[in-house]
Amino acid sequence: MLLGICIAGAAGYFYLSDLMQQKYTAQIELQQSRIDQQAATIDSGRHISMLNMMNIVLANVNEELGKTTARKLSDETIEQIAALSYSFNSHVYLESDGIPANKRSPERGQLLLLLTTMHIDSGSLHKIMTKTSFAGALLREADLEGTNLAGVDLQGADLQDANLQGANLDSANLSFVNLWGANLHQAHLNGTNLKRADLRWSNLNEADLEKSDLKEADLASAQLRKTNLRGAILKWADLNGAFLIEADLTGADMFRSNLVRTQMTGTILNAANMSLTNMMEANLINADLTGTTLHDAVVSNKNWLTLLAEWQVTSANEIQLDYKLEEEAFNGKPIYRLKIVKD
Numbered sequence: 001m002l003l004g005i006c007i008a009g010a011a012g013y014f015y016l017s018d019l020m021q022q023k024y025t026a027q028i029e030l031q032q033s034r035i036d037q038q039a040a041t042i043d044s045g046r047h048i049s050m051l052n053m054m055n056i057v058l059a060n061v062n063e064e065l066g067k068t069t070a071r072k073l074s075d076e077t078i079e080q081i082a083a084l085s086y087s088f089n090s091h092v093y094l095e096s097d098g099i100p101a102n103k104r105s106p107e108r109g110q111l112l113l114l115l116t117t118m119h120i121d122s123g124s125l126h127k128i129m130t131k132t133s134f135a136g137a138l139l140r141e142a143d144l145e146g147t148n149l150a151g152v153d154l155q156g157a158d159l160q161d162a163n164l165q166g167a168n169l170d171s172a173n174l175s176f177v178n179l180w181g182a183n184l185h186q187a188h189l190n191g192t193n194l195k196r197a198d199l200r201w202s203n204l205n206e207a208d209l210e211k212s213d214l215k216e217a218d219l220a221s222a223q224l225r226k227t228n229l230r231g232a233i234l235k236w237a238d239l240n241g242a243f244l245i246e247a248d249l250t251g252a253d254m255f256r257s258n259l260v261r262t263q264m265t266g267t268i269l270n271a272a273n274m275s276l277t278n279m280m281e282a283n284l285i286n287a288d289l290t291g292t293t294l295h296d297a298v299v300s301n302k303n304w305l306t307l308l309a310e311w312q313v314t315s316a317n318e319i320q321l322d323y324k325l326e327e328e329a330f331n332g333k334p335i336y337r338l339k340i341v342k343d
Contacts, residue, residue: 269292
């Protein structure tokens with residue numbers, strides 16, 4: 001009987017504990033639900049307030065532009081635009097696979113698009129671009145063809161599939177930006193910061209990327225035909241399967257870049273640093289490698305040096321004299337590393 005009482009008491013205790021736990025959990029969930037509702041109400045109110053503020057600022061901009069044929073803006077109005085953009089919040093968005101993306105700001109994207117349609121004087125527009133932050137702007141599939149965005153801060157912005165053909169993005173901050181599949185044909189990106197930018201499947205044909213910083217950028221399968229990359233920084237960049245046909249990479253720093261299956265037919269690589277690059281299956285037919293540094297670069301063919309002449313590579317003879325191939329094992333398969341021939 002005593003044992004039965006003990007068992008019944010224990011069972012009662014665990015039942016009551018479980019009941020209390022369920023009640024506590026329900027209270028927490030109810031409280032969290034109320035907090036979420038309150039936060040949503042606050043965010044909704046703040047969003048409406050921000051849109052009203054944007055309408056007021058843009059109305060002032062439009063009024064000021066209408067007062068002169070020069071379409072110039074005062075420094076005070078430009079400061080108002082900068083303050084407005086700074087006040088916008090960024091939000092976490094889910095990608096199609098349900099994985100949270102970086103924080104984006106649809107309001108900053110909308111503000112930028114509206115400003116580019118207002119025919120603002122180039123000098124005033126440049127001041128706006130250099131003083132206003134559009135970091136994290138949500139601009140997917142945006143049409144910005146031919147727009148002047150020189151010096152703009154679009155760090156971490158989402159420009160996937162956007163049309164930026166012929167746009168001026170000289171000296172812009174496009175670090176960590178998503179430009180997957182974007183059209184940048186003949187765009188101006190001279191001296192632009194593109195560190196860790198996602199440029200996969202983008203069209204950069206005939207674009208000007210002279211002295212741009214593409215360190216650790218993802219350019220897999222990107223189109224870079226006849227692109228100007230003179231003096232560009234491409235350290236650790238991924239150019240797997242990219243098309244660099246007839247591109248100019250004179251003096252480019254390509255240290256440790258991935259050039260697996262990269263198409264470099266007729267590419268100019270004069271004085272480029274290609275040390276420690278992975279050139280497995282890269283196409284170098286008619287490429288110009290005059291003065292190119294190839295120390296510790298990896299290739300997949302043991303006859304790579306002798307094939308340079310067959311591929312009509314400029315400076316093939318000099319490379320054959322300056323380098324030798326040393327076999328290594330990688331994942332059980334042989335690879336060949338270029339080594340400088342010592343005197």
